[in-house]
Amino acid sequence: MELRDSSAYKPTVENVVEREGNKTARRDFRSQVTVVSACLLVGISFGMSLGHSAVLLPRLQAANSSLYVDEDTTSWIISLNAGAGPLGCLIGGTMIDHWGRRKICFLANIGLFLGGLLVCLAQRVPMLMSGKTIEGFFRSMVATSLTVLADELADPKFRGFTVCIVITFGSIGVMAITSLGTLWPWRRAAWVTTTVFLLSVLPLVLVSESPSWLARKGRLEEAARSLKWLWGPGREMEAEEDLAFLISRNNSTHRQSRSHQGFLKSCREFFTSRILKPFFILHFFNTIQIFCGFGIFTFYAVDILLKIREAGDKENSMDENFSAVIMSFVRIVGNATATLLMIRVGRRPLALISGVGITMSALTLGVVLILQSIQNISFGSDWLTLTLTVLFIWFHSFGFNQLTILMIGETQAAHVRGFACGYIYTINDIVLGGTLKFYHSLLRNLQIHGLFLMFGISxxxxxxxxxxxxxxxxxxxxxxxxxYFRQPNVMWVTRKKSTQSERTCEQSTTEVTTALDK
Known part of the structure; x- marks a missing residue:
């Protein structure tokens, strides 16, 4: 079948929409397992990098540390580690649109290894800072490229499951480095982390490049091979239909880029409502969560748990390092629960349950800490504050933490997906880096109870x-x-109530037919 023959593949577009809308055909199970398996080690690597600072810096501040740093220096190390992310996100988002999702993910993991190697070999603070900065830069590039790659390779029904199980293994990485950092000297734990960084490069050779990206770049033979790999043996017709569908959706965009006004039209295209609506909705959803506390808790877990312990019954309280390990395990349980539910339950129910749970646990914990510190009311042990902290982390991991990563790649339009994801991650990392830099000042002014009240209100x-x-x-x-974002509504609650599959089939077929007839 000649894919560029419009008379041949107009019906194919209808077939693709109908097939996906009715959920009657699924991509090959083996290819989906390969995609998930290849991403898991990258997820563990990302999690170990993310959680390393929380256990590294308390060890460096110890009196017997081989590389001592003070409180101000620790805030600089953390803020540089997080603050290098914006550049990594922005550059990574641009690079994955030009050179491919898998290739940039591969290179970013190598960069992560080089940053970890500098940390392991550091004998002076500047070298340690350089290593953590490089690590933060490439960690953000990994996040951008891996999110888009997983979104575009996963079957629509299991896309949420695929991305969320990677996030779950990221939480396993956080727990692993938290446990190792608690039990071992910091340099030995850093060597283990760096080894994982290197090993995470290997599984990426097993997966294909994104067929959506290949089709947009005109590399149709490679896109066809990628789709055949995703659909599996004996499913060549489905692969051809998908390829025809990708070509048809990119047809008008390619035609505009070849015209003398292509650049100006591309700029104006970005500022249309169908691009700006998902961009700003996910932008706000991600940025506000920095003040919901999960990112701050990840980088300062041991210190926050110590402050909670000091506000209560310190003698009968659990050690903050052991508590940090418990919180890491709770994070895994929350991620795993959401991953299993993601197949059947929608994004919105998970987000709303998560939001209500975080709000209630954070505000209640803040009130309890006020009663303990101001009125000197003792609850006899740390069971109440520990339970509320566990709920705070679990509800975060159950919904908000998963969905911010998953839905960035899902909602952005295909031709701006890399840039949009990179930009959103960039702004998030800038805000998070600034928040982490002023964490100690924030804590001195608000105290630990005020910090959790801020989390709850946000x-x-x-x-x-x-x-x-x-x-x-x-x-x-x-x-x-x-x-969906082509519709005139901005709020989900004011959307049209007509059947989604009927609306999508009619709209997509009309658009494609119009583009082909030009």
Whole structure:
């Protein structure tokens, strides 16, 4: 079948929309297992890098440390580690659109290894800072490239499961480095982390490049091979239909880029409502969560748990290092629960349950800490504060933490997906880096109870925003999600109530037919 023959593949577009809308055909199970398996070690690597600072810096501040750093220096190390992320996100987002998702993910993991190697060999603080900065830069590049790659390779029904299980293994990486950092000297733990960075490069050779990216670049033979690999043996017709569908959706965009006004049209295209609506909805959803506390807790877990312990019954309280290991395990349980539910339950229910749970646990913990510190009320042990902290972490891991990563790649339009994801991650890392730099000042002014009250209020605002604006994407193809944002509504609650599959089939077929007839 000649794919460029419009009379031949107009029906194929209808077949693809109908097939995906009715959820009657699924990509090959073996290819999906390969995609998940290849991403798991990258997820562990990312998690170990993310959680390393929380256990590294308390060890460096110890009196017997081989490389002593003071409180101000630790804030610089953490802020540089997080603050290098914006550049990594922005450059990574641009690079994956030009050179491919898998290739940049591969190179980013090598860079992560080089940064970890500098940390392991550091004998002076500047070398340690350089290593953590490089590590933060490439960690953000890994996050950007891996998110988009997993979104575009995964079957629509299991896309949430695929991305979320990678996030779950990221949490396993956090728990692994938290445990190792608690039990071992910091340099030995750093060597283990760096070894994992290197090993995470190997599984990426098993997966294919994104067929969506290959088709947009005109590399149709490679896109066809990628789709055949995703669909498996004996499913050549489905692969051809998908390729025809990708070609047809990119047809008008390619035609505009070849015209003399292509650049100006491309710029104007970015500022259309169908691009800006998902961009700003996910932008706000991600940025407000920095003040919901999960990122701050990840980098300063041991210190925050120590402050909670000091506010209560210190003698009968659990050691903060052991508590940090417990919180890492709770994070895994929350991620795993959401991963299993993601196959059947929509994004919105998970987000709303998560938001309400975080809000209640954070505000209650803040009130309890006020009673303990101001009125000197003792609850006899740390069971209440520990339980509330566990709930705070579990509800974060159950919804918000998963969905911010998953839905960035899902909702952005295909031709700006890399740039949009990179930009959102960039701004998030800038805000997070600044917040981490001023964490100690924030803690001195608000105290530990005020910090959790701030987390709770921020999460309440985020939950209200989710209810009104966040769209449901579970079970929909990336093309169907993109078509939703072509509708005139901004808020999800004011959307049209017509059947999604009927609307998508009619709209997609009309657009493609128009593009082919030009």
């Amino acid at each position: 999460c309440l605002i985020c939950t209200i925003f989710v209810y009104f604006f966040l769209p449901e994407t579970q079970g929909r193809t990336l093309e169907q999600i993109e078509d």
